Amino acid sequence: MNVKKRIGLSLASAALGLSLLAGGTYSYFSDTAEASGSFVAGTLDLAVDPEVVIDVDGIKPGDWMNRVFYLDNLGSIDISEVVLNTSYTVNDANGDNTDDFGKHIRVNFLENVDKQSPFEYNDIVYSTTLYDLQNLTPDLVELRVLEGFEQSGLEAGTSDLMFVQFEFVDNGEDQNQFQGDSLNLTLSLEAQQGEGEHKE
Structure with missing residues (x-):
């Protein structure tokens, strides 16, 4: 084998060795772990x-009608406000x-x-x-x-x-124009959440 062939063969062997080193794999220890989480939104109900x-x-002028109703928080979030929106239509009979x-x-x-004292039962507040x-x-x-009674808002699961x-x-004046008239009332109640807070 002549010198040129030996040098060429040596160079080819060296190149092959370098490519094996560059493209080879290394062994090392490894481990994996994963974490998870979830977010469940509460409900306003x-x-x-x-x-x-x-x-x-x-009804006639001078009549009054007392009514009772419950506000129920059936959701999982405390309600901070129950805002009343009122609308009505009048049917003018005559x-x-x-x-x-x-x-x-x-x-x-x-x-x-x-949120009231029992001693102030039927007191007009508004x-x-x-x-x-x-x-x-x-x-x-x-x-x-009132101080000492339940505070504002409606906690989850309460009424x-x-x-x-x-x-x-x-x-005390002529109200004959309302004879036979009807008024259809819509009371829309909107529950609102309180401010965000730190959760554990």
């Missing part, structure tokens, strides 16, 4: 019992109305029993007409909170017992 708060016929029937129906929020209530959004679970009075106000 407000119910009103009964769903029809008032349904009365044949087509002679010069005033809004809703201005003559007063709503007296008597109390939230869970009063307005249906007409004005359309433009207001009171928080029903914070109409009045508040509410008393309300509707009154056809006798204004």
